[in-house]
Amino acid sequence: MSGKLDRRKKYTRRVLKESLITLLSQKPISNITVKEVCEVADINRSTFYTHYSDHYDLLSKMEKEITEDMNQYLYSYSYEREEESIQMTEKILEYITENKLMFQVLLNKKAVPTFEKRMMDLTRGFMMTNLMDGHVVNKQESEYLSSFVISGAIHVIKDWIEKDMDRSPKEMAVMINSFINYGFSYLE
Amino acid sequence: MSGKLDRRKKYTRRVLKESLITLLSQKPISNITVKEVCEVADINRSTFYTHYSDHYDLLSKMEKEITEDMNQYLYSYSYEREEESIQMTEKILEYITENKLMFQVLLNKKAVPTFEKRMMDLTRGFMMTNLMDGHVVNKQESEYLSSFVISGAIHVIKDWIEKDMDRSPKEMAVMINSFINYGFSYLE
């Protein structure tokens, strides 16, 4: 995938993303200009246009990349054993830690209304194909249950971010996993 | 001075400096390679050589720049009024705050033996031309006194850095200035 990028491209894209996130933490995207993004990033404006058509494009490409990364984590572990499923959750929480401000901003509904939904859909897809294939009783009911469980998990994560990540990813992973398992035990 | 630098030059020089400082905090310069500096900085090695001849050159240019900055601060204030001399000290301490790791590393004698001496000489020169012109009694004696005072001040700053800058630059500025004034009151 995505043939190796020149160091320069990697750098400019990285700082442009960081810049947009910083600005998004201060004001809505409609009040942000391309010029501003470039100034904060210290990147020439003409360079911006060789990568993105405008700042909305930049944002949507960021969202896409994140969902790709998340998918990566979700499907690189087997959800069979308790062991591995906790490791997976931990990996994801570490990823969030490394991109704290980004998730803080993107998970804020007012800022980027689409992002939380995206995360929900993503996770639900995974849940449906993995967790349920064993003990599916009622298809409809289990879809609602997964909504319930996932939105709960996401909000626990949001709280955790707001509390400045007071617990380690490992601790949180164990906790969240047991919440999720308990939630699905409803079906039995 | 120094015609405006292209963004790209500014960036590469900045990250190369940061990289060297990081490595110097881990090992002596003799164990550091140019290759390593470039890897940490994520800069192509051939680019390194267009700016510096080797990592020793990079280090000495860093030292030179710092002393230039310090001189800037020293001579942009009038040392007449107590008021301004405290402001000056504060500016310098803020500069140190912004470059914490750098000073931490460079003021460590084992790492860069020349740097502390440089700072001493620099400050002594300033002291001799400004502080003393009023009440000079004994030229020789006052030179020794300034050594005494300056080295004291520098070590207070080193302590402050090691204590993770527990007090504000403002507080420290007031304290250090009163130490210095008391020291020079010896001459009266």
Add this chain to the structure above:
DNA sequence: GACACCGTGTTGGATATTCAACAAACAGTT
């Protein structure tokens, strides 16, 4: 309406960086 101001895309030429490759010097191993 005329005006000044500001962000937008886009362009062309100048410049800096990248990348891959090379020969040479060096250190450690067998």
Add this chain to the structure above:
DNA sequence: AACTGTTTGTTGAATATCCAACACGGTGTC
């Protein structure tokens, strides 16, 4: 001594970015 692996400077051609300039559309002000 031959062998292996690593760092060093240096090169040339490809590429990305910079910068300054432009015409354009929008917005607010007199």
